[in-house]
Amino acid sequence: AIDSPTHVAVYSQQEDAMYQRRFRLLNDFVTALKSHDQLRLVYQPRIDVASNRCIGAEALLRWNHPELGVIGPAEFIPVIERSGLAQAVTAWVLETALRQQWEWRAAGLAVQVSVNVSPVNLIEPGFAGSVADALARHRLPANCLELEITESAIMEQPAKAHATLAAIAALGVGLAIDDFGTGYSSLAYLQKMPADVVKIDQSFVRELENDVRRQALVRAMITLSQDLGHRVVAEGVENSAVLDFLRRAGCEEVQGYLFAAPLEAQAFANYSCPISTRALRVPKLTLSPR
Ligand code: C2E
Numbered sequence: 001a002i003d004s005p006t007h008v009a010v011y012s013q014q015e016d017a018m019y020q021r022r023f024r025l026l027n028d029f030v031t032a033l034k035s036h037d038q039l040r041l042v043y044q045p046r047i048d049v050a051s052n053r054c055i056g057a058e059a060l061l062r063w064n065h066p067e068l069g070v071i072g073p074a075e076f077i078p079v080i081e082r083s084g085l086a087q088a089v090t091a092w093v094l095e096t097a098l099r100q101q102w103e104w105r106a107a108g109l110a111v112q113v114s115v116n117v118s119p120v121n122l123i124e125p126g127f128a129g130s131v132a133d134a135l136a137r138h139r140l141p142a143n144c145l146e147l148e149i150t151e152s153a154i155m156e157q158p159a160k161a162h163a164t165l166a167a168i169a170a171l172g173v174g175l176a177i178d179d180f181g182t183g184y185s186s187l188a189y190l191q192k193m194p195a196d197v198v199k200i201d202q203s204f205v206r207e208l209e210n211d212v213r214r215q216a217l218v219r220a221m222i223t224l225s226q227d228l229g230h231r232v233v234a235e236g237v238e239n240s241a242v243l244d245f246l247r248r249a250g251c252e253e254v255q256g257y258l259f260a261a262p263l264e265a266q267a268f269a270n271y272s273c274p275i276s277t278r279a280l281r282v283p284k285l286t287l288s289p290r
């Protein structure tokens with residue numbers, strides 16, 4: 001291949017630019033992890049369909065690069081997952097999300113926080129232990145945390161992943177299968193999974209209102225997951241027609257722009273706890289006279 005000039009030709013300038021950008025992101029991310037102002041978490045409300053109330057938050061990572069501006073996880077997470085940095089990212093996210101739990105709790109807000117976990121965490125022997133340590137260090141109960149794991153991450157090394165998931169479930173930490181329906185082996189493994197929650201991928205949910213075949217698929221996914229003992233969350237709910245369909249199909253929880261995009265921590269608190277906490281602290285004027 002080396003003496004064939006065509007191989008040189010197909011390596012286009014565009015690809016060159018793409019590899020350079022990835023290389024730069026990877027390099028700069030090491031700095032970002034150590035900085036105190038480049039990374040932050042935003043929180044998307046999880047809504048209980050029956051009560052219309054916010055019952056949880058999914059933590060989503062944002063990177064404010066000093067020169068390139070805000071970069072979304074869809075671009076940088078895959079780059080980082082191919083390097084050795086995924087564990088450091090998960091540790092940072094877990095730490096930040098648990099610290100946030102304390103701020104919310106101090107303000108009277110108790111919701112479960114969900115953290116996205118990388119495939120490599122599932123084959124890391126000490127991962128469940130490090131989650132237990134983080135909870136203990138923050139003095140938080142296990143049920144205030146849920147970990148989201150993609151179906152394809154589990155399938156990379158099913159036996160090891162299963163052992164990790166079982167250890168996490170034993171702690172009392174919630175488990176969700178993320179992006180359900182996009183992996184390649186869903187059904188055989190779904191029955192063995194210790195997961196509490198199945199999150200139907202937004203690619204099935206968006207524009208559901210005008211597509212009866214997709215509706216049939218989603219209805220079947222909901223029934224199947226529930227029959228196997230999982231609670232169902234639909235991602236990417238953008239309009240009320242989709243919400244109505246999901247409610248009729250028995251879906252328990254939703255996330256999506258119809259309710260809220262991912263929010264800054266303070267905005268999340270205001271969203272889920274609209275009564276101002278300051279108002280709650282105002283002394284009551286109606287105390288009975290002594
Ligand atoms: P995900 O875990 O499936 O997260 C859902 C994504 O859908 C988020 O994108 C969210 O902003 C977006 N979304 C929510 N509602 C809607 C909607 O109604 N319509 C549309 N079009 N999109 C909606 P985001 O924040 O860009 O994250 C993308 C992916 O990056 C996540 O997918 C997750 O796989 C990964 N990711 C994000 N944060 C982390 C993290 O802290 N660690 C790891 N390992 N991965 C992360």
Ligand code: MG
Pocket residue numbers: 058116148178
């Ligand atoms: Mg997720």
Ligand code: MG
Pocket residue numbers: 178179180199201202235
């Ligand atoms: Mg997802």
Ligand code: MG
Pocket residue numbers: 179
């Ligand atoms: Mg996703």
